Amino acid sequence: MFPGVQSHALAVDDIASFIMWADIILFLIVVGTMFLFVFKYHKKRHPHATNIHGNVPLEVIWTVIPILLVLYMFYIGWTGYIQTRVVPKDAMPVKVIGRQWTWTFEYANGKVADSMYVPEGTPIKCLITSVDVIHGFYIPAFREKQDALPDRVRYLMLYPEQVGNYEITCSQYCGLDHALMETRLVVLPKDEFNKWLNTGVSKEEVKEVATSNP
Ligand SMILES: [Cu+2]
Numbered sequence: 001m002f003p004g005v006q007s008h009a010l011a012v013d014d015i016a017s018f019i020m021w022a023d024i025i026l027f028l029i030v031v032g033t034m035f036l037f038v039f040k041y042h043k044k045r046h047p048h049a050t051n052i053h054g055n056v057p058l059e060v061i062w063t064v065i066p067i068l069l070v071l072y073m074f075y076i077g078w079t080g081y082i083q084t085r086v087v088p089k090d091a092m093p094v095k096v097i098g099r100q101w102t103w104t105f106e107y108a109n110g111k112v113a114d115s116m117y118v119p120e121g122t123p124i125k126c127l128i129t130s131v132d133v134i135h136g137f138y139i140p141a142f143r144e145k146q147d148a149l150p151d152r153v154r155y156l157m158l159y160p161e162q163v164g165n166y167e168i169t170c171s172q173y174c175g176l177d178h179a180l181m182e183t184r185l186v187v188l189p190k191d192e193f194n195k196w197l198n199t200g201v202s203k204e205e206v207k208e209v210a211t212s213n214p
Helices: 007-040 056-083 190-197 203-211
Strands: 092-099 102-107 116-119 124-130 135-139 144-148 154-158 164-170 182-188
Touching: 007 056, 092 116, 092 135, 092 144, 102 116, 116 190, 124 135, 124 144, 144 154, 182 190
Parallel strands: 092 124, 116 182
Antiparallel strands: 092 102, 124 154, 135 144, 135 164, 164 182
8 A cells, every 4th residue: 555645544544454453363363262272172182072151251351352442443443534524724625526537626716627736734625526426536645535426515624744746536436437537636835836726727737737746
């Protein structure tokens, strides 16, 4: 997996690796015990089976540990998720419109672009919708994804922390050219972004800027 570029992405990665390591350790404990018992209680070594009626300490342990693990997974998942849902006061709105098979971005001053330009260090409130079928607004490096639904507006918070050029793609199969429905998220330093926002740039020029900064 390529590196995440905002603290939310790092939180998602931490959750994924915590769950993976918890799975690996539990797998080894369960399968290890299974093999140990197959060996230890083989008919040759243990000809007479014992009839066991419960073991309270053991049952408490295997109930409490999984509950704590699941609660902890919920806690780290929730705190990561909430970062994408809480809208800070200084958030900048950007309208994200999906259509077969392109993305369009509209800014508060009326500027329209086919790549998404955002300033570094400003929370971005993406207002996501679609003009035809269901699309999925997906920025892998930010570990964020939200379906774009016709006639509805859904939102997602972005916290661009690093200047750069990131992939935006469609995560819902939406027809013939679904695979080609991609564009760039360009994070610029604040002053450069303001310059970009306040100049009337044609669509061709927007494309040029987006591709000249790989
Ligand atoms: Cu699509």
